Amino acid sequence: MNHRNIDINISKETSAMLKEVTPFSMQVVRPAGIALDRLPDPAQVIAPGSQLWDVIRGFRQMGLHTLYLPKHVGGLADGLDPMATILLNEQMGYADAGLAISMGVSCMPFALAAMIPDPGLQQLARDFCEDKEGRLIGCWAITEPDHGTDWFLGGANPKCAPGVVAELKGDEYIINGEKSAWVSNGTIATHAVLHVALDPSRGMQGQGLAILPLDLPGISRGKPLDKMGQRPLNQGSILFQEARVPKKYMVIPHPDFMNEAAKGGSGLATVNGGTAIIMAGLARAAFDEALQYAKKRIQGGATLFEHAPIKLKLLRMFSQVEAVRAAVRRMGLYNRQNPAAPAVAHAVAAKCLATETATQVASDAMQIFGGYGLAKEFPIEKMFRDARTSMIEDGVNDALAIKAAEFL
Ligand SMILES: Cc1cc2nc3c(=O)[nH]c(=O)nc-3n(C[C@H](O)[C@H](O)[C@H](O)COP(=O)(O)OP(=O)(O)OC[C@H]3O[C@@H](n4cnc5c(N)ncnc54)[C@H](O)[C@@H]3O)c2cc1C
Known part of the structure; x- marks a missing residue:
């Protein structure tokens, strides 16, 4: 869908990476997410042969699992345009928020291992970077x-x-x-x-x-x-x-x-910052679905889009999505470049804003879809459930806000 990226500083390399990842996200990740969501037993999600493993393998084969690992263990992080991780994660969230979280969390022990000067842990980080099959999770x-x-x-x-x-x-x-x-x-x-x-x-x-x-x-x-x-x-x-x-x-x-390390809040900023980016993607996805539907569905002899109240609603949703994307990118760029002293309150604020906006936009999208918004056949009810879940994920938003206030 044509949701413009209006940031003017996107490098050629980042645009090329996004161009490569977008078809994977929409042709593999999105349909896998829909199919896995419908499985009645969560044990089926992880069963051998499930589409989850296609997503994991595809993600690994593109090297995306190494985005946060340094070059000395075989990762892509050094020298990578900080905007690249933001755009790629937003796109993964656009495709499927739950799978995007799974892929992101998967690298955590290995990214941390790469920072510890123990030969065994360094080797573990290297093994993870080389793993194209999903043996290490x-x-x-x-x-x-x-x-x-x-x-x-x-x-x-x-x-x-x-x-x-x-x-x-x-x-x-x-x-x-x-x-x-x-x-x-x-x-x-x-x-x-x-x-x-x-x-x-x-x-x-x-x-x-x-x-x-x-x-x-x-x-x-x-x-x-x-x-x-x-x-x-x-x-x-x-x-x-x-x-x-x-x-x-x-x-x-x-x-x-541990207390000394926690003082700077880098753990809180990393985890919340990552979730914020993914949920900005989900907010954008819900908006795009609503826009597309409104341009097709005819009521009162015209498309929904032609009715002024729907236009007003869509523009409000669009403003919310763009505000979140801007805030998340600003926070993400700063924190990628200042990992030792990240902007913690900004990261938590971005997480709260992105998860609440994704929930609101998905709810508004459901309203635009009318009854069909509640039907499993359409993507909105899943997006709404995924978005609402994120307000508890990585810390309940209110609790995070109380914690983040310490960093103001
Ligand atoms: C999709 C998803 C993914 C997750 N992934 C992970 C993961 O990878 N790893 C992991 O370890 N955990 C994970 N979690 C867990 C998540 O971090 C917790 O659910 C969250 O921190 C809240 O804890 P709780 O569910 O026990 O709620 P509780 O802590 O019991 O809170 C219940 C309610 O009480 C309020 N409350 C609690 N204490 C206070 C207080 N002192 N003052 C005021 N209000 C308070 C809370 O704000 C909340 O509204 C995940 C959760 C979700 C939903």
Whole structure:
């Protein structure tokens, strides 16, 4: 569809990448998302032969999984026009938000591994970059059944300490506890970025961070989660029962280091900034569907588009989508170029704005479609469910806003 990119500073390389990714996103990712969304059992989404694997392989074969990894491990990040990751992620969100999130989360443990000067972790990052089949899949395991918002607002309150606890015994950590069914890629991931309690008496400020393989003894998974929106995104719990994890995997082994790292808010900015870009894509997709439909559907002897109230609604939706795209691009460009000191409040504001706009625009699009907007046969009801889900994803928007205010 012809939604113009009016940014004038898009490089030839970025335009060429977008030109390559757009057909993949619309011919492979969009139809896969629709088909996976309709599967009644979320276990079918991850079954061998499911279209999820076509998406993962296609994404890998284009090298898109390496966008955030540096050149020294085989990634594309160094020297890449910062606008490229923004436009490519927006396009993935345009095609299917849940699958875009799955692909994005997948690189997290490996991108982090590339930053740690341990030869084993460097090799892991290299293996990920070389993996064109989806043998290595990552997840970010933070939420627990009893601790969701606590991760953002819990502070030093010992009543809010993480339930997944790691105890150092000799050269190993013994890990016990459960990460919740909301972990994206939770049942298919081979590796995790894992948040643990090292000192529960310090509440959420007693944390450490591990990058670990999930095939170690004592680690098991729950069932894939059945949910309302972003159904193509696999989610599920990870259980630790006396899991013995070699010490080297605890990449942040002391709460003081973790608290120091958290002060700059780069984790919060990265995760929220990424979601914002994807959801700007979803907002644009819902608008485009509404516009296209309004130009075809005839009521009162004319197309819907010819009726002034519909034109007004469409222009308002268009303004909202363009405002979000502009805010997200500005934030994304700044943060890509300032990874050590990102604009945290801007990233969280962009996440809240993009998810709320995507939900509003999808709802308005549903209104333009009338009854057909509610029918599974048309794309809008899925887009609405996907968008609404994003207001809870990566932190409930209100809780994120309270946290982000600390960075104003
Ligand atoms: C699509 C999707 C993908 C996700 N992906 C991941 C993932 O990859 N990894 C992962 O670990 N997690 C993931 N999550 C989990 C997500 O981060 C949590 O759902 C979110 O942080 C909220 O936690 P909760 O669901 O336990 O809600 P709760 O924390 O129980 O919050 C419930 C309500 O109470 C409010 N509330 C809670 N505490 C306070 C407080 N102190 N003050 C004021 N209000 C409060 C909240 O704002 C919210 O409205 C994902 C979630 C979704 C929906």
